[in-house]
Amino acid sequence: xxxxxxxxxxxxxxxxxxxxxxxxxxxxxxxxxxxxxxxxxxxxxxxxxxxxxxxxxxxxxxxxxxxxxxxxxxxxxxxxxxxxxxxxxxxxxxxxxxxxxxxxxxxxxxxxxx
Amino acid sequence: xxxxxxxxxxxxxxxxxxxxxxxxxxxxxxxxxxxxxxxxxxxxxxxxxxxxxxxxxxxxxxxxxxxxxxxxxxxxxxxxxxxxxxxxxxxxxxxxxxxxxxxxxxxxxxxx
Numbered sequence: 001x002x003x004x005x006x007x008x009x010x011x012x013x014x015x016x017x018x019x020x021x022x023x024x025x026x027x028x029x030x031x032x033x034x035x036x037x038x039x040x041x042x043x044x045x046x047x048x049x050x051x052x053x054x055x056x057x058x059x060x061x062x063x064x065x066x067x068x069x070x071x072x073x074x075x076x077x078x079x080x081x082x083x084x085x086x087x088x089x090x091x092x093x094x095x096x097x098x099x100x101x102x103x104x105x106x107x108x109x110x111x112x113x114x
Numbered sequence: 115x116x117x118x119x120x121x122x123x124x125x126x127x128x129x130x131x132x133x134x135x136x137x138x139x140x141x142x143x144x145x146x147x148x149x150x151x152x153x154x155x156x157x158x159x160x161x162x163x164x165x166x167x168x169x170x171x172x173x174x175x176x177x178x179x180x181x182x183x184x185x186x187x188x189x190x191x192x193x194x195x196x197x198x199x200x201x202x203x204x205x206x207x208x209x210x211x212x213x214x215x216x217x218x219x220x221x222x223x224x225x226x
Contacts (some may be wrong), residue, residue, distance in 0.1 A: 004206055007219075024186065031212055033212070040201075040219070041217060041218075041219070042203050042216035042218060042219055043158065043203075043214075045213060045214070048212045048213075055211060055212065056213070064154065071216070081177075090157050090158075094212070100145065100146030100165075100207050100208070101162045102148055102163055103148075103160070103214065105150075105157035105158045105159065105161065106157050107155070107156050107157045108156075110155075110159050
């Protein structure tokens with residue numbers, strides 16, 4: 001079992017729906033990440049939160065809206081998604097210091113857009 | 115210059131054999147090199163990582179070899195087992211950033 005928990009594991013939604021992905025970690029990490037992963041491809045960074053503030057936005061479309069309510073929780077709000085947004089969405093966390101620290105991934109949410 | 119090139123794309127190894135996956139980078143500012151293992155339906159799991167001040171790091175059957183002058187690093191899996199069948203990603207990052215640059219991945223299959 002991973003120490004980064006993501007819910008739901010699977011999500012099917014229409015292009016007009018609004019849904020949210022949730023991520024939780026209790027390792028005391030202060031950096032949290034959202035990645036998108038397509039089949040047979042490496043993870044692509046979307047957002048980074050450091051100490052609950054948005055640190056990096058990799059030019060992600062506004063239909064994806066991240067939120068970090070506290071140091072343990074990370075949400076990704078979804079609205080008006082496109083079929084090409086179907087992918088595995090991964091959350092990760094790391095200690096959050098500026099020096100390199102390993103990122104720990106959850107098992108992801110498999111998102112399908114109808 | 116931000117790329118990490120990973121090879122081979124796929125690899126088939128007999129049980130008990132050695133699996134070798136290679137990565138090369140251009141940016142000499144990279145100073146952290148992790149390897150991740152990903153099973154189908156799961157997230158990537160950190161396997162082993164190395165910093166450029168050492169040339170080799172071993173953890174159980176997994177060894178990273180690092181060649182700073184050649185800007186290359188590789189993962190060796192000794193005594194490969196069918197349970198090692200997964201996709202492996204190398205990555206690189208540099209101090210002061212949270213960004214990993216991932217390789218394209220290697221799908222390993224270990225035959226029983």
